Amino acid sequence: MGSQIPIADWRTLAESKRSSVFAKIPKEWLLPSSQTARYTETSSLSVLDVPRTCGILTETELEITENYDATDLVNLMAEGKLKSVRVVTAFCKRAAVAQQCVSCLTEIMFDEAMARARECDEYLEREGKVLGPLHGLPISLKDSFNVKGVQATLGYTSFITNPPSATNSVLVDVLYSLGAVFYCKTNLPQTMMTADSHNNIFGRTLNPHNLSLTAGGSTGGEGALLAMKGSVMGVATDVAGSNRIPSICCGGSSFKPTAGRVPFAGGVAVGRLGTPSPIPVVIGPCGRSVRDHKLFMNSVIAAQPWLLDENTLHIPWRTLDAPPNKPLRFGLIRGCKQRPLHPPIARALHNTATQLKTHGHTIVPLDDGDKIPSIYSTALLAWKFFKLDPQKTPFKYIQASGEPPIPSLQTCTFSELKDWSATLDELWDMNVAKAKICHAYHSLMREERLDAIVLPGYQATAPRHDSFGVPIYTVLANLLNYPSGVLTVGRARRCEDREFAREGVGLEPPYEPEICEGLPTAVQVMGKNMMDEELMEILSVVEGLVGGRDGK
């Protein structure tokens, strides 16, 4: 992959690829260029209301895209109250508008989607039953999924000369078999190892709340598209927080399952295959509601994906009482000293814990004393695992076209690892260090009889472009291989956040109250390994108390 391209040509190649995708947006869905010229990465505009004000979507289309979650939509379609063609049209239009505001898409598959939607509608009419539990539902995919006949460049200019995908990712096959409709792929960072979804082909995805802020990454295209309500269910990979950070930055919620529960096979690798890293990449859903995540997990696993992917665990999705009627026990982590919480996030956590307590649940603070291993050191260890490749393959993929690395690659790393390179000998010790951390959390959860841990997903609301830094709070769940969900639980409000400010504490990135006013604030809820089912119900409880589910 990534054949050598004359350096002078990379810009031409990227521009041509970008234009060919843009050309797939129907003319009548285009915003005036005078308007889009204002949507730049230095503008602090919010574009959240553009779909509603631009006149491109009908009132019904606005309703379809705004008023429901995926569970509602599949129910309405299954009952024949809504045609897939109408739903898909609405989301295609809205995604097209979103793309023009925040550069959230890579591949556009509107024509294919409309054909598939018609197929769904005809099937239902003819057979009197749905294709599956996701019948007719438009689903957006991170660019790294393979969809037959469509490219997967991953934002590497050198990948533009690769032929379109010859096969689907296993999950794409599974979702298709369940009735899904694919209509777009979404933007991500060059190398996928930063929280700024920025590359030299598709540009930089902007945060719809404030274009001068990051949309997060590596699935920032999904995050921005979901916030624009140009998608109701997205699918993303996550090895350090990639599926959760965009929800943290743009609002909404996402779910990272335990590894092996959702089939991973058949995607495009962003780096070298065969890593000995013990931190697996996983795939999970992002969207508007916890029940949609459950719909996704339940449906995918019911399709027996282990028959198609040997690395998927042969385990059914267990049915539990939903929601659990016993009081729950939550551990609470209120940050770590190397990355203290910004006031809005401290308040979000405080409010969440308070609401849980008020409703009879127990909160066990875990950040007093040395109950938990250092979150910062744990993330540093994870980063070593991510830097194992002696061949530095992602950089080879960059160099192959002559394109420059994106700026945030410099910021999403530990200064401690500047001169570090892996050895096989140290890898053994790293594995031992990791095992100790996993054991410590496991023992803690057992001894404290915890059902889940509430912790920050990030220390701040969406920061400015290229200033996110290292996602120490999300990568924790990856290293532990614990399922984890992220929920929007409120908004930054300067006047209320103020009392959570702590004097003399240095914050990174800087806290700018005027910038973050009104931005979504998120918490992370981490469950226990393989207990995705239990975590899902716990997330429902948290969502019910503080989540303010979107789309309803």
Add this chain to the structure above:
Amino acid sequence: MGSQIPIADWRTLAESKRSSVFAKIPKEWLLPSSQTARYTETSSLSVLDVPRTCGILTETELEITENYDATDLVNLMAEGKLKSVRVVTAFCKRAAVAQQCVSCLTEIMFDEAMARARECDEYLEREGKVLGPLHGLPISLKDSFNVKGVQATLGYTSFITNPPSATNSVLVDVLYSLGAVFYCKTNLPQTMMTADSHNNIFGRTLNPHNLSLTAGGSTGGEGALLAMKGSVMGVATDVAGSNRIPSICCGGSSFKPTAGRVPFAGGVAVGRLGTPSPIPVVIGPCGRSVRDHKLFMNSVIAAQPWLLDENTLHIPWRTLDAPPNKPLRFGLIRGCKQRPLHPPIARALHNTATQLKTHGHTIVPLDDGDKIPSIYSTALLAWKFFKLDPQKTPFKYIQASGEPPIPSLQTCTFSELKDWSATLDELWDMNVAKAKICHAYHSLMREERLDAIVLPGYQATAPRHDSFGVPIYTVLANLLNYPSGVLTVGRARRCEDREFAREGVGLEPPYEPEICEGLPTAVQVMGKNMMDEELMEILSVVEGLVGGRDGK
């Protein structure tokens, strides 16, 4: 671990350890030294009848140890028809006799076992119910398990100076909670990486069928003890065949589950912790019947071991229809060209396949053409993973006492790897190569709709000491992480085996028909990843047709 010991002292240390264990055998259970003097590694005697002829066991004790499997025994004890004290006494006596014939034990815990057996009996009498599904059952353990208060030297002389274990292995805790009685630990090879259970502390375990043959390894102590009927259920580790090879060499059956189903935590490591090898060590049962393996798996998993060991998968043991009443589809592998089958094993496989076909099952030959990746190359790749440690820790443990390496360490390796040492860079490629092999088998099983694969466990019956070589057929299931069982399906019979001889085929180790006459012949049945439950029922089918369950 393994503090430096003056070289001159290792013999004294080993002798003293050996004597201290031997001293735990009650005087009245000792065989005359004139008799035991004949039980040497160069003798071709069978000692299988010694327990019955030595006069140490009563007729009832002979019956208890010979006539039942573990399922029978726990049922009889639960019904109050048999006391644990009587069962445990009988097995302690028989294990003591076995030890004097074939050197199968390391640690002796007869006193502790008797106390525990009394506790079981008193509990049942007092409470009117059993402690658990393994109530009162004596279970033998490979030396690498930690049992509180008992040493775990693993046959390293340098480990003799370690204090006794301070805690139990997680599985030992689990089995204890289920009612088990521990009465002995069993012998294994220095480094555990050969099929000759031989070390400088406890000597060499001999094959009860013919003392000049290997008992197999690395769990040879279990294999020999089980063949002497000095145990009814043993527990062993397996990373290349360690739990299956002794059953192949000595008779009986064993089960290697999918990794993560039986808790592995808390044992003593034979080498360095933190290996990046993707081939996990697993623990499984060995003994007399498939239903005993099921009893073990079902009971252990019902105890929710994931609460105690974070690396155990949170998955229940699924209940299936037993046995499956549909015809099964079996793949058949009749060896590979680098290690062709000896006539008795070729006949064993042929008979097994024929019986299965006769009873309506389908046999799909997999060894024609290139349907499967080379078994030899697959084993070679596995061996590279086993040789990853740049510090060669097992050899450090040997050198720490000045003891010599055992001879078979030279024989259980690939000449291709003589000068090979691992690099981090190659490890990536090795992982890719492994993934391709896993994918090939997974695709094959799917395309051919196979329920299981019947293949050799080894190319021969038990060979002479130090000539087993590399276990290419068993390590396949470890690399694939497929569950696998081994069953004795007959005996070598020169006159019947003859027709399976192939002219001009070089056999390794050499085929000596007169030596192997009457030895058990085994087949291996490999199931699908995570489908341990299905494999167990399939093994029952094979056992029912050709297995001739022992103990009934």
